[in-house]
Amino acid sequence: MARYKQVIAVRNDLKMGKGKLAVQVAHAAVTSAEKARLSHREWFKEWWDESQAKICVKVKDDAELRELKKRVEEEGIPNALIEDAGLTQLEPGTTTCLGIGPLPAELADRFTGHLKLL
Amino acid sequence: MARYKQVIAVRNDLKMGKGKLAVQVAHAAVTSAEKARLSHREWFKEWWDESQAKICVKVKDDAELRELKKRVEEEGIPNALIEDAGLTQLEPGTTTCLGIGPLPAELADRFTGHLKLL
Numbered sequence: 001m002a003r004y005k006q007v008i009a010v011r012n013d014l015k016m017g018k019g020k021l022a023v024q025v026a027h028a029a030v031t032s033a034e035k036a037r038l039s040h041r042e043w044f045k046e047w048w049d050e051s052q053a054k055i056c057v058k059v060k061d062d063a064e065l066r067e068l069k070k071r072v073e074e075e076g077i078p079n080a081l082i083e084d085a086g087l088t089q090l091e092p093g094t095t096t097c098l099g100i101g102p103l104p105a106e107l108a109d110r111f112t113g114h115l116k117l118l
Numbered sequence: 119m120a121r122y123k124q125v126i127a128v129r130n131d132l133k134m135g136k137g138k139l140a141v142q143v144a145h146a147a148v149t150s151a152e153k154a155r156l157s158h159r160e161w162f163k164e165w166w167d168e169s170q171a172k173i174c175v176k177v178k179d180d181a182e183l184r185e186l187k188k189r190v191e192e193e194g195i196p197n198a199l200i201e202d203a204g205l206t207q208l209e210p211g212t213t214t215c216l217g218i219g220p221l222p223a224e225l226a227d228r229f230t231g232h233l234k235l236l
Contacts, residue, residue: 008140008141008144010140018136018139018140018236019174019235019236021136021139021140022126022128022136022139022140022143022144022174022236023126023143023172023173023174025140025141025143025144026126026140026143026144026146026147026148026172027170027172028144029144029147029148030144030147030148030151030170031170033148033152034151034166048152051203052145052148052149054141054144054145055141056137056140056141085169117137118136118137118140
């Protein structure tokens with residue numbers, strides 16, 4: 001098992017095509033990783049040198065996504081909430097997903113261990 | 119239109135669930151972005167400060183993916199070929215996607231402008 005991982009929580013109530021979904025998850029992964037690189041260099045480095053583990057999990061809606069963001073933010077964990085520009089498929093400003101970490105896997109599980117894989 | 123973008127080319131001949139696909143694309147996006155940050159700082163910075171545009175396009179199989187990698191590599195463009203660890207769904211070492219750039223959009227289009235969106 002990876003000792004460090006990045007978790008991307010995705011809203012399960014939106015209808016996104018698979019390409020759209022993949023781009024949203026990629027936005028979350030890149031932005032959250034860059035934040036971690038700058039603010040939690042050790043977490044980033046361990047994760048980078050290990051396997052750069054990433055998992056996608058589901059949340060049910062915008063409210064659950066924002067609540068999750070609030071919880072990790074309060075703990076000072078690097079994260080990135082992604083809002084869609086709304087050019088296609090979604091209304092402008094619609095939240096789509098939240099990137100969390102990379103961070104120690106055990107710490108991640110405290111916040112997201114109960115969520116199902118996408 | 120974004121002046122800089124990152125393109126992720128995805129094999130269209132694999133059967134990947136949407137979560138699996140999103141993680142593979144995220145691997146490509148993060149790794150290629152980090153390579154660009156180190157080797158093409160100006161491209162990375164312009165893209166980062168703009169909109170971090172990303173698009174997913176399709177290639178038909180492993181051969182087309184590797185051919186595309188060869189072409190961008192020859193031009194010195196930062197890129198990341200992703201192979202799956204094979205723990206689920208795919209055989210170990212299966213290529214899944216290729217992250218290209220960020221790079222100037224016009225340059226990207228020379229290599230991937232003919233490919234359809236995922």
